[in-house]
Amino acid sequence: MLRATKLQGGGRRAFRALPAVELLVFAALVAAPFLLSERLDLITLITNMMILSIFAISFDMCWGFSGIMSFGQALFFGVSGYAIALVGRDLGFSAIWGVLPLAMATGLLLAALLAAFLLLGRKVPSVIFVAFGTLTGSYAAERLVSGWQYVGAGNGLSSIKLLQLGSFEFVEGFEFYTLAFLSLLAIYLVCRFIVRSQLGLVLAGIRQNEERLAFLGYRVQLFKAVIFSFAGMAAGLSGALYSYHQGFIGPANMGPSLSTTAVIYCLLGGAGTLIGPVIGTVAIEALSYGLSDIDAIRHFWPVILGLVLLVIVMFQPTGLLGLVVSNRERIGSYGARGRGRARV
Amino acid sequence: MAHEPILTMAGVHARYDVTPVLRGIDLTVAAGEIVAVIGRNGVGKTTLMRCTIGLLPAASGAITYAGRNITSFSADRRARLGIGYIPQGRDVFPRMTVEENLQVGELIGQSRKPPATDLVFDYFPILKERRKQLAGTMSGGQQQQLAIGRALIGSPKLLLLDEPSEGIQPSIVQMICRALRSIRDKFGTTIVFVEQNLDTILALAERCVVMEKGQIIAEIPAGQVTQDSVRQHLLI
Numbered sequence: 224m225l226r227a228t229k230l231q232g233g234g235r236r237a238f239r240a241l242p243a244v245e246l247l248v249f250a251a252l253v254a255a256p257f258l259l260s261e262r263l264d265l266i267t268l269i270t271n272m273m274i275l276s277i278f279a280i281s282f283d284m285c286w287g288f289s290g291i292m293s294f295g296q297a298l299f300f301g302v303s304g305y306a307i308a309l310v311g312r313d314l315g316f317s318a319i320w321g322v323l324p325l326a327m328a329t330g331l332l333l334a335a336l337l338a339a340f341l342l343l344g345r346k347v348p349s350v351i352f353v354a355f356g357t358l359t360g361s362y363a364a365e366r367l368v369s370g371w372q373y374v375g376a377g378n379g380l381s382s383i384k385l386l387q388l389g390s391f392e393f394v395e396g397f398e399f400y401t402l403a404f405l406s407l408l409a410i411y412l413v414c415r416f417i418v419r420s421q422l423g424l425v426l427a428g429i430r431q432n433e434e435r436l437a438f439l440g441y442r443v444q445l446f447k448a449v450i451f452s453f454a455g456m457a458a459g460l461s462g463a464l465y466s467y468h469q470g471f472i473g474p475a476n477m478g479p480s481l482s483t484t485a486v487i488y489c490l491l492g493g494a495g496t497l498i499g500p501v502i503g504t505v506a507i508e509a510l511s512y513g514l515s516d517i518d519a520i521r522h523f524w525p526v527i528l529g530l531v532l533l534v535i536v537m538f539q540p541t542g543l544l545g546l547v548v549s550n551r552e553r554i555g556s557y558g559a560r561g562r563g564r565a566r567v
Numbered sequence: 568m569a570h571e572p573i574l575t576m577a578g579v580h581a582r583y584d585v586t587p588v589l590r591g592i593d594l595t596v597a598a599g600e601i602v603a604v605i606g607r608n609g610v611g612k613t614t615l616m617r618c619t620i621g622l623l624p625a626a627s628g629a630i631t632y633a634g635r636n637i638t639s640f641s642a643d644r645r646a647r648l649g650i651g652y653i654p655q656g657r658d659v660f661p662r663m664t665v666e667e668n669l670q671v672g673e674l675i676g677q678s679r680k681p682p683a684t685d686l687v688f689d690y691f692p693i694l695k696e697r698r699k700q701l702a703g704t705m706s707g708g709q710q711q712q713l714a715i716g717r718a719l720i721g722s723p724k725l726l727l728l729d730e731p732s733e734g735i736q737p738s739i740v741q742m743i744c745r746a747l748r749s750i751r752d753k754f755g756t757t758i759v760f761v762e763q764n765l766d767t768i769l770a771l772a773e774r775c776v777v778m779e780k781g782q783i784i785a786e787i788p789a790g791q792v793t794q795d796s797v798r799q800h801l802l803i
Contacts (some may be wrong), residue, residue, distance in 0.1 A: 427663060427667075428671050431660045431661070431662060432658065435654075435658050435660065436671070437643045438620050438621075438642050438643070438646050438654075439643075439646055439671065439717070439718075439721065440674050441674065443643070
């Protein structure tokens, strides 16, 4: 087993596994369309994985990095997906420079509103309160659109106008793959910057003990609200990409089922790291794709998937990433000094 | 040494759910003073600290800090005004290094004050040696030094310490007491601490207030803090 450790006090530094895993995953994503150029089904599958990875990272920013149990992350995913679908249908507009920022703004504003209600009240909210609050939001939105004819009710919205850049259209295949990859890379790098900054240090403090941060002068709930809103923005982006890629958005895409899937992606891959949710998403989607294709187990593959997840969560709580990355490295280091500019 | 009052508590009551713990605290601390809050277990000393920093709201009464009524202020707002708090059991972040623990003491957006970190290392050199070590792996005494250092990064005007000697070997306690006195002398930092250890009280306190059943029932004035006077109240 490859387990990295960091030696104290300078001197020889041991191999660090996390950057290697990150590099490996992104290198594989770059290579995939060239290696699988004949397999459009696999290109489509990996594109979907990357879009859902953005969604999983958005949940991880809440739970893994900030201790906010958002059981309703699909709300932002779904509402943004509906927003761009409606703009395409009613206004005939799908230019990338307009619709992706619109989707992100929708997720951001919706999450900010929910954060104001759930996190910024007079009393410090419990984890359970936030979990149920977000879950209720997700469930209520799903029920609402299920009965609303204007947005397609239970059938959702299909035949979504293709995403455009000038006269160029992002169709399924290499074009959309590139867009999904660049979006994932951008979100990943922004999140990586955040969690390694002084803000990341504060988030690490929040995870360890919120009360301690309060008596150091930090407005803990405000920091949480900022991260929650940012995560809503990322989920909004993934929801929009998903809608364009699938050509469809439905009530289930904003409900508790998809919200729970984000939790599972994270737990399987390794919450509290950024590459963990990507690995978790890839693993689950690959397993689902593989198992659902085998006739003998077609009808009960979700049960097998559930058992695999149960075993991993019980016996490997740090997720798949914990198999190769040490706890110290997973926890990470932060701020200016954390990046090796110590001045002591 | 006594100047204008920096902290005044007038008729402060506090309770956990329906159980009253503080029953009308009246306390005035002058700027630059070092005051010990003493008394047996369960008389409300820790609650007094938590109420002062704002982790437990006062049910009634008024708390004034540096001329401002802070009774309704949240803990983070009080901390930003210059009240530092070191709780019982140190409460460092165990999965952060010493350096990161100190860094988290610097508020985001606040201008960085490198001398503050250097100052901490001057007072507590062991922290400089162990700056890359995870705080959770250090001894109790080292963690206490780190907790004090982290509070000092914010340049507090009032420092609240809850049982700073708990579980720490006597020589380290004496070193910490000397450091705290020196900080007070150099920067005028007011110190209020809860303590039951006689040696620590004698080494640090200029004045003592005695708590019993959620009230301050007696005071040992400056100049009269002696082994006999303190022991008499600790044994009540």
